[in-house]
Amino acid sequence: MPGDKMASSLIQTIARQARTTFKLLPLAETGGFQDNLQQLNSLLEKIQVEDLNLGPRRSQGPRHGPPVTYMHICETEYFSMGVFLLQGGACIPLHDHPGMHGLLKVLYGSVAVKCFDKEETESGARPGAGVQFNPPLLPCQQATLRRSLQSSTEVLDQASGPCTLTPLHNNMHQIDALDGPAAFLDILAPPYDPEAGRDCHYFKRLQTVSEGPGKASPAPPPVQEAVWLLEVPQPSDFWCGGEPYPGPKVVPDREAGQME
Template identity: 55%
Template structure:
């Protein structure tokens, strides 16, 4: 008991993540009651975490400069990683964005530590046979791009601060999302389970939202969130890259 009372909050989070996601494959569909109970307890721990617990000081808004323009818009602090999950902190500069991307077969939990982020989440849908041949895109697609089309729905748009609960994604729900810093720099704690592993089919893919002719015509309807949206898988955008920086917080061992 005395030892546990000395355990840092971030280590408690890591230990709970290890328990929650140790059998991630069998519980990823969200129908396992034990998984859901553990996930709820992990979410409660994430609600408590603050930047100060990780010895992270909120970044100040800096004026643009040549040195700033050549530094990465996003950096990552690695905390720990196991076969079951990875844990780290993403730090976004003012105006920075993590482009629309996916997490194949992965669960995730995101908790803002400081600042504010806007998160747009998409769900993939099955492509019906030759569906893209019935859609007119603006601009028109080239033949090779049709293989990279993904049908989806915009499932949610929300803003999150340190007072917000975590944003949760599953292999099927909110799995694709874009994260934008709002009104200044921001940082969030990130759990992915299992971690990215290209050799095991879990590579990160980037997407852009395509505009269709019918979508352009119906923009005034105000019902875009409920409509099917076509995404195009693309290479990592040229204006996005992620650097690394040391994690200054309590040591974590799992």
């Protein structure tokens, strides 16, 4: 029956586990949340394109249409879930997820995910007298400057485990499709909501110079590198289209075994 098929699908199980997990976000530091998050990670490791009625796409010469499209699967007050599909060579520019947790699981292709950590004191961070930028900043740009920590760059494919983010760790990232089209399942908790202060912002990394003219900044120590990011408008060469989701029906509030 339709209800049985839906209840038994892996993506439905993932949605239920995501709801169970992210209902506990107010208790994110507790063992209960971490245990449920680990269960969600374990389920995501099993997901395949066939579970969503998708198939890898081939490069088709010159790019047509949006560089990235999104298939919406479901959204609740606790989380949203969907699939991003990137054309070969496409890039989701550096952006943030204010106050949010997230998981990214590659379904096909490969992507490079360049992450930056947020600093707990970022709202009050300003460059010191010895920090200069190339090109120099305009006075009106100072208010949108963010001091951050470069975390890592990972290359992920369908054999990789999920990439995770928290309100501070990996919260800002850029995603590039490598060697052809790619797709990944994306879970964000709670969902973007501008009215609740969870709007998406775009950034670019600034180049710094030392106080001595023409001299590059000294090599960073072998710890996380402090970098400066400037908030910018959405890049003109990036936009995201929409596609219908072709996979099994998902109802996050439905418990296993329930019928329609």
